[in-house]
Amino acid sequence: MVEGNFTTVSGTSEGSSPHPLAAKLSFLKMFAAPANILFTIVVTFVGLTAITFIIGRVMPADPVLAIVGDRASTEVYEAMYFKLGLDKPLLQQYWIYLTNVVQGDFGKSIMTSRPVLDDIITYFPATLELATVATFIGIFLGIPMGVIAAVRQGRMTDHIVRVIGLFGYSVPIFWLGLVSLLIFYAKLDWVPGPGRIEVYYDGIVDPVTGFILIDSAMQGEWEIFDNALSHLILPSAMLATYALAYIARMTRSFMLDQLSQEYVITARVKGLSEFTVIWRHAFRNVLIQLITIIGLTYASLLEGSVLTETIFAWPGIGQYITKSLFNADMNAVIGGTVVVGIGFVGINMLSDVLYRMVDPRARR
Amino acid sequence: MSKLKYLAMFVGLVIAAGQTAPVQAGTPGDTLVMAKNIDDIITLDPAEVFEFTGGEVIANIYDRVMMFEAEDLTTLVGGAAESYTISDDGKTITLKLRPNQKFHSGNMMTAADMAFSLQRVIKLNKTPSFIFTQFGWNADNVDSLVTAPDDSTVVVKLNSDLSPALALNALSAGVGAVIDMKLVMSHEIDGDLGYEWLKNHSAGSGPYSLKTYKANEVVILDYNPDYRKGAPAMKRVILRHIPEASAQRLLIEKGDVDMARDLTPDLIKGLEGNKDVIISDDPKAALIYMAANQAHPILGNPKVNEALRYIVDYEGMVNSFLAGQFKTHQAFWPSGLWASYDKTPFTLDLDKARALLAEGGYPGGGFKIRIDTLTKSPYPEIAQAVQQALSKIGVESEITLAEGKTLWPMYRARKHELILAQWSPDYVDPHSNADAFAHNPDNALEAKLTGKVAWRTSFFSPEINGMTEAAASEADLNKREKIYMKLQKRMQEIGPFTIMFQKSEQTALRSNVTGYVSGANFDLVFYRTIKK
Numbered sequence: 001m002v003e004g005n006f007t008t009v010s011g012t013s014e015g016s017s018p019h020p021l022a023a024k025l026s027f028l029k030m031f032a033a034p035a036n037i038l039f040t041i042v043v044t045f046v047g048l049t050a051i052t053f054i055i056g057r058v059m060p061a062d063p064v065l066a067i068v069g070d071r072a073s074t075e076v077y078e079a080m081y082f083k084l085g086l087d088k089p090l091l092q093q094y095w096i097y098l099t100n101v102v103q104g105d106f107g108k109s110i111m112t113s114r115p116v117l118d119d120i121i122t123y124f125p126a127t128l129e130l131a132t133v134a135t136f137i138g139i140f141l142g143i144p145m146g147v148i149a150a151v152r153q154g155r156m157t158d159h160i161v162r163v164i165g166l167f168g169y170s171v172p173i174f175w176l177g178l179v180s181l182l183i184f185y186a187k188l189d190w191v192p193g194p195g196r197i198e199v200y201y202d203g204i205v206d207p208v209t210g211f212i213l214i215d216s217a218m219q220g221e222w223e224i225f226d227n228a229l230s231h232l233i234l235p236s237a238m239l240a241t242y243a244l245a246y247i248a249r250m251t252r253s254f255m256l257d258q259l260s261q262e263y264v265i266t267a268r269v270k271g272l273s274e275f276t277v278i279w280r281h282a283f284r285n286v287l288i289q290l291i292t293i294i295g296l297t298y299a300s301l302l303e304g305s306v307l308t309e310t311i312f313a314w315p316g317i318g319q320y321i322t323k324s325l326f327n328a329d330m331n332a333v334i335g336g337t338v339v340v341g342i343g344f345v346g347i348n349m350l351s352d353v354l355y356r357m358v359d360p361r362a363r364r
Numbered sequence: 365m366s367k368l369k370y371l372a373m374f375v376g377l378v379i380a381a382g383q384t385a386p387v388q389a390g391t392p393g394d395t396l397v398m399a400k401n402i403d404d405i406i407t408l409d410p411a412e413v414f415e416f417t418g419g420e421v422i423a424n425i426y427d428r429v430m431m432f433e434a435e436d437l438t439t440l441v442g443g444a445a446e447s448y449t450i451s452d453d454g455k456t457i458t459l460k461l462r463p464n465q466k467f468h469s470g471n472m473m474t475a476a477d478m479a480f481s482l483q484r485v486i487k488l489n490k491t492p493s494f495i496f497t498q499f500g501w502n503a504d505n506v507d508s509l510v511t512a513p514d515d516s517t518v519v520v521k522l523n524s525d526l527s528p529a530l531a532l533n534a535l536s537a538g539v540g541a542v543i544d545m546k547l548v549m550s551h552e553i554d555g556d557l558g559y560e561w562l563k564n565h566s567a568g569s570g571p572y573s574l575k576t577y578k579a580n581e582v583v584i585l586d587y588n589p590d591y592r593k594g595a596p597a598m599k600r601v602i603l604r605h606i607p608e609a610s611a612q613r614l615l616i617e618k619g620d621v622d623m624a625r626d627l628t629p630d631l632i633k634g635l636e637g638n639k640d641v642i643i644s645d646d647p648k649a650a651l652i653y654m655a656a657n658q659a660h661p662i663l664g665n666p667k668v669n670e671a672l673r674y675i676v677d678y679e680g681m682v683n684s685f686l687a688g689q690f691k692t693h694q695a696f697w698p699s700g701l702w703a704s705y706d707k708t709p710f711t712l713d714l715d716k717a718r719a720l721l722a723e724g725g726y727p728g729g730g731f732k733i734r735i736d737t738l739t740k741s742p743y744p745e746i747a748q749a750v751q752q753a754l755s756k757i758g759v760e761s762e763i764t765l766a767e768g769k770t771l772w773p774m775y776r777a778r779k780h781e782l783i784l785a786q787w788s789p790d791y792v793d794p795h796s797n798a799d800a801f802a803h804n805p806d807n808a809l810e811a812k813l814t815g816k817v818a819w820r821t822s823f824f825s826p827e828i829n830g831m832t833e834a835a836a837s838e839a840d841l842n843k844r845e846k847i848y849m850k851l852q853k854r855m856q857e858i859g860p861f862t863i864m865f866q867k868s869e870q871t872a873l874r875s876n877v878t879g880y881v882s883g884a885n886f887d888l889v890f891y892r893t894i895k896k
Contacts (some may be wrong), residue, residue, distance in 0.1 A: 061769040067406070069414045070772035071790070071800075072491040074812035079489065111406055112579035113563040119579070178610050186614045193620050194611045199397065199582055199602050313606045315581045323403055323580065328769045 040345055048341040049101065052334045053094050061328035066110045097334075106338075107331035111324060116335035119320060124339055125210030126196060127316035130308070131301035133236035138243025139294060145244070146251025147286075150259060151278060161248055168245020177238045177311035184234055191234045194313035198227050235312040239305055243297045250293045251286060258282040288359045295351035299344045390619045396598040396877075396894055398623035399606040399615050403580050409562040410481075410541035412490040416788075419538055419887040421583055421603070426541035426568035427592075429459060429478060429518075430532050432792060434881040434890035438702065440532060440792075444478060444542040444569065445518070450528045454839050457528055459518040467544040468566070468573040468588055475512035480545040482510045482520070484557050492539050494815060495791055498799075499531060500524035525837040527844065530795050537791035538887055543567045571596045571892035581605050585891070596892040597879075616641055616872045622896065623880070624872040628741070629688050632870050641872050645688070646882040649698040650788040650867040652690065652746065656860045657780050659822040662731050666858065667724025672782075673710040673862045674717040675753035685745050686865065693866035695852040696801040696859075697794045700884050703845045704794075705852035710862075718757050729758025736774065737784035739765045746864070747784050776814040778822060787817065792885055794848045795836045802855055803832040823860040 056063075064080050065072070072080075085093055100107065106116035149161035184190045192198065197212055201224050205215045213232070216225040258264065259282055267277045306318030317336050324332035391397045404415040410422050431443030442448065445459040465473040485493050486506040500523025501509055509521040522531055534540070544567035548558035551565075558567075566574035571593070572585035583603040589595040604621065606612045613631045616624040617638065627635075635641050656663040656672060663669065678692040695705035721729055735750060737743040747763045754761045761782070766774075775783055789796040800817050807824035814820065831854065835847040855861070873880060879893040 059770075060773065061767065062773040063769075065772050065776075066769055069491045070768065070776065071414070071494075071815045073494055073815050076489060076491050076493070077814065109579075111403070113407055113560075114579070122578075178608075181611060181614055186618055193615050193618065194606055194608070195604065199584075199604055200392075200395075202576060202582060202584065311608050311611060313604070313608070313611060315578070315605075319580065319607075326767050326769065 037349060040349075041342065044341055044345050045338060046098075048338050049098060049334055050094065052337045053097060053330070054090070056328075056330035056333060057090055057093070059328075061326075063110065063328040063330055066328040101338075106335040109324065109332040109335075110329040111327055111332065116331050119332060120317065120335055120339050121210060122207075123315055123317045123320045123336075124343075126314060127302060127305055127309070127318055128343075129211050129213065129232065130236050130239060130305055130314060130316060131298060133232055134239035134301050134305075135243055135294065135298045137237060137240035138247050138297060141240075142244040142247030143251050143290070146248040146253075147255055147278065147283060149248065149252040150255030151274075153256060158252075161252065165245040165249040165252075168241040169249075171241070173238060173242065173307045174311060176241060177235070177308055180234055180238055181311070192227070192231050194311070196228065196231055196314055197224065198231075201227060235308050235314055238312075239301055239308045242304075243301060246297055247290070247293060251290060254286040254289050255282060258285050284358075288355060291351050291354045291358065295347045299347045302343050302347075303340050391622055392600075393896055394597070394599040395602065396600070396623070396891065396896070397602045397604060397621045398625055399612040399621040400603050400623075400625040401607045402583060402603055402605045403607060405577075405579065405583070407563045408566065408574065408577060409490075409559060410538050410543065411485045411488045411559070412492065412563075413538050414491050414790075416886040417603070420889045421574075421585070422538055422541060422566075422568075423570075423887040423889065424572045424585065424601070424891045425566045425570045425574055426543065427465075427570050428537070428540040429482075429535040429542065430540060431536055432883060432888055433593075434883075434893045437881070437883040437888060440536060443536070443540075444473065448532065454528045455522050457520045457522070457531060459520065461516045461518070462592065463516065465569055465592060466590055467547065467569045469544055469547045471544050471546050473542060473544075473569055474515045475518045476515070477545045478518045478542050479510050479512040481541060481543045482518075482539075483507060484543070485539045488557060488559055492537070492790065495534050495537050495539050498524060499526060499534075525833070527837055527839050529839065529841060529844065530793050530836055533793035533795075534791050542569065544569070572601060575600075591892065593892065597895040598891065601891045613872070616874065619874060622874045622877050627870065627872055629685070629870075632688060632872065635872055640875050642875050642877075644871045644873055644880055644882065646869045646871065647691075647698075647700050647884060648788075648867040648869050648882075648886070649701065649884040650786055650886075651693065651696070651698060651863055652743075652784070652786050652865040652867075654750065654862040654864065655775075655780070655783050655785065655817060655821045656862075657778065657782075657821050658824075658860050659778060660733075660781050662726065663733065663781060663860075664822075665724045665726075667720045668726065669858075669860060671717040671720035671724070671757070673856075674713040674720070675750060675757060676710070676862060676864055677712040677749055677753065678708070678710070678864060680712065681746060681749055682865065686742055688868065688870055689742070690865035690867055692864070694856060694863050696797045696855060696861070696863060697848065697852060698789070698797075698866050698884060701792060702794070703848040705849050707853070707856075709856065712753070714753065714756050717753075721757060721759075729754075729760075732760040732762070734781045735761050735763045735784060736771060736780050736782070737763065737765060738771060738786075739767055743784055750782075750784070775817075775820050778809070778820055780820075785817075789885060792888075795832075798832045798835060798848065798851060801859070801861060802828045802851060805829055817861075821860045825858065828854065828858070 063084065064077055068076050068080050081087065085096060104117065109116050109119050112119055145161045149158040152158050185193050205219055205221050205224055208215050208218060212228040213225060216228060264277060264282055267281050305316060306322045309316040309319040317340060321333055321336035324336065402417045405418045406415060407413055408418055408422055410426055413419050413422050427444040429443055429445050430440055433441055444461060444465065446462040447460045449458045461475055461478065467473055483506045485496050486501050487503050505523065509523055511519050513519060547567045548562055551558045551561035553560055564577050571588050571591045573588060575586045576582060576584040582605060585601040587596045587599045606615065609626050609628050609631055612624040613627055615621040632643060656669055658664040682690055682692055692708050693699055694708045694710055697704050699706045735747050737747045744765055751761045751763055774780055802818055804813060804816055804818040804824050806813065807822060831847060831851045835844055835851060838844040838847060869882060876896050877894060879895045881890040881893050
């Protein structure tokens with residue numbers, strides 16, 4: 001049987017005792033992976049905070065005016081200037097910020113007057129919920145579309161998938177969101193309007209995880225679950241158009257590459273069913289590359305959902321960071337950026353883990 | 365599998381989701397839901413609120429010492445105070461509280477609450493505190509100048525030459541809100557006078573109390589059944605944060621909101637003919653103006669300054685892209701308010717502008733200037749119209765667009781050349797704008813009178829300063845009004861400002877909504893009068 005293009009790897013022969021040095025190396029390897037992860041997180045964290053902090057301080061927007069307003073007297077302005085510690089050298093400001101963050105204090109948001117951490121706990125799950133559903137839609141529709149398009153290359157199905165891919169790439173999400181609201185909400189009445197949940201349900205479900213679907217299900221509030229799901233589907237479907245287009249296009253491309261490999265021809269010659277050839281052999285190899293693509297798509301949806309959030313009045317982290325940026329609310333910008341950045345790193349690490357699970361070579 | 369099945373799966377998913385919950389149509393009869401961009405709220409503490417939405421919300425939560433009521437927006441009446449007397453020298457105002465007023469908490473309102481509220485504004489020293497510091501109050505003297513000799517009397521002493529009429533008007537500003545001292549002080553942390561707590565909570569006695577505030581999501585207000593003017597018809601008012609205007613339109617058309625507050629002119633036009641939606645046109649006090657930096661070697665020339673007033677196509681803009689949203693207004697105090705000056709002597713007249721430039725020593729223009737303005741509509745469009753007109757008189761210009769947080773620091777640092785900006789009064793008295801546009805007692809850079817646009821533009825005129833101060837201290841209303849008329853006329857002649865337009869707000873309401881009252885100032889929007 002053909003096992004794709006995986007290379008079989010022989011391990012240490014049974015019965016032979018490992019070399020003492022190898023045993024030491026193996027012991028060190030146990031710690032190498034977590035240390036590597038920790039190192040990545042620390043470097044990402046310091047890098048993100050440093051860059052965002054410096055950009056925030058050198059950009060012309062004035063964080064003091066964001067708080068006191070443009071009509072503030074000089075006395076009021078200066079009082080706030082000193083309170084924010086802006087009179088201190090930039091490096092000292094950054095150090096103070098960093099030491100506070102390490103203690104879990106991201107500072108307060110100007111816009112919301114709340115600790116940034118509280119804001120993130122409120123807004124990030126909303127985006128995560130949206131992006132997760134969008135990614136799932138992208139995976140479950142995009143992969144089959146890409147595979148079928150590759151199998152039927154040059155035929156009508158392929159053309160349709162490519163057009164859908166082009167559509168997902170090129171149509172502005174802003175326009176698509178409004179048109180979808182017009183059709184599915186205003187005209188067909190299939191889905192509710194903008195918002196994460198009907199405002200009348202506000203405050204009924206305790207925010208345990210921050211994910212309304214999970215919280216409402218956990219608390220047995222099924223009416224609210226239904227309402228939240230109905231609110232979720234249209235924005236996530238709109239956000240999914242990009243994911244779907246990207247995943248479908250890349251799947252098609254990867255599949256085309258695999259289908260031209262000799263092992264596929266061999267499999268077919270051996271009389272295996274087309275389903276087995278495509279899904280069991282060719283697609284397994286594609287899956288490795290797709291994990292990376294899906295990871296990147298998921299991460300990009302996390303950071304790039306701001307337009308969808310604006311149109312659908314979705315109180316997510318994208319809108320939060322963007323509004324904070326316009327208001328020179330740098331604590332919020334840095335806090336939000338760090339969380340998204342860590343999310344990005346987390347997704348990449350998850351991709352690595354999945355990659356290792358799927359590809360034996362990566363486990364070496 | 366059929367080729368179209370995959371597409372059908374996608375659509376099917378949307379349909380299936382739509383079936384998960386019945387889509388609620390309309391809003392409950394006793395609840396008012398409005399779609400509004402509420403992302404400008406940064407605090408709900410009356411001592412600090414200086415934003416439009418925040419100002420509107422607290423106006424419906426707190427009774428102020430003095431008020432303009434929905435029933436008559438032009439007459440200043442007692443709010444939490446039932447009556448007042450002014451001493452012969454005009455320096456002392458004695459306020460008598462209405463009897464048996466209760467806060468939402470159930471606490472009785474006493475004179476101590478009112479005195480505490482006024483003192484707290486000064487002690488916290490937030491941006492709007494200047495409204496009271498002009499009374500001559502500061503953190504050291506306010507306790508002796510604002511006193512409560514008994515439970516129903518508050519004595520307010522003015523420690524400056526301010527007219528008592530002006531002081532009473534200032535007491536109708538947001539900082540004049542009476543807060544529940546016991547409740548607020550029970551949440552005091554480290555001597556902050558309840559500041560941190562009150563940012564997101566309420567402690568008032570007005571027609572509504574704050575139930576929920578979630579930044580960038582929703583504000584929910586519950587009615588006060590014991591309100592002194594009767595229980596409001598709407599038991600709950602919900603401000604939903606809908607930042608996108610097009611989404612607001614869809615919501616109002618569907619009836620999922622009762623009011624849409626931020627529709628653009630094209631969206632308003634699209635609602636014409638929809639009998640389920642009516643449009644309320646309400647003149648507002650916000651002005652759009654152009655300021656020429658007088659420290660600029662060319663723009664400081666009086667003739668150049670004057671020429672600028674003739675390069676604006678006021679009517680052309682009002683009849684095209686500003687239609688329905690703005691009207692021409694050319695004086696610093698908006699029309700529709702006491703002491704407004706409604707004459708509009710300037711029209712687009714390029715020949716006159718050319719002649720004035722020549723008189724100023726710039727025949728045929730021949731210089732280049734920068735126009736700074738905001739990125740949001742209609743500022744770029746107005747700037748482009750000005751740019752085109754300038755090019756016709758031989759002046760080259762470059763437009764720089766920026767967000768307010770970038771634009772205002774430059775303006776406050778006097779680094780602009782021509783700036784196109786907006787201004788709304790802080791309270792309903794002409795001194796609010798006169799103090800900003802005309803009064804600049806010290807033009808030195810070190811003076812840093814950054815709150816005054818006159819200082820920002822380096823406009824200094826002893827004559828104008830004198831008139832502004834005379835108007836502010838004049839106790840006789842008729843005399844005061846005359847001074848303001850003269851002052852506005854004079855500012856049109858020699859001021860550095862080309863005041864162009866006054867805003868008119870268009871709000872879409874479902875046809876069953878009645879009683880919506882929206883006054884000129886941002887804090888004169890009344891929810892208690894609304895019925896469905």
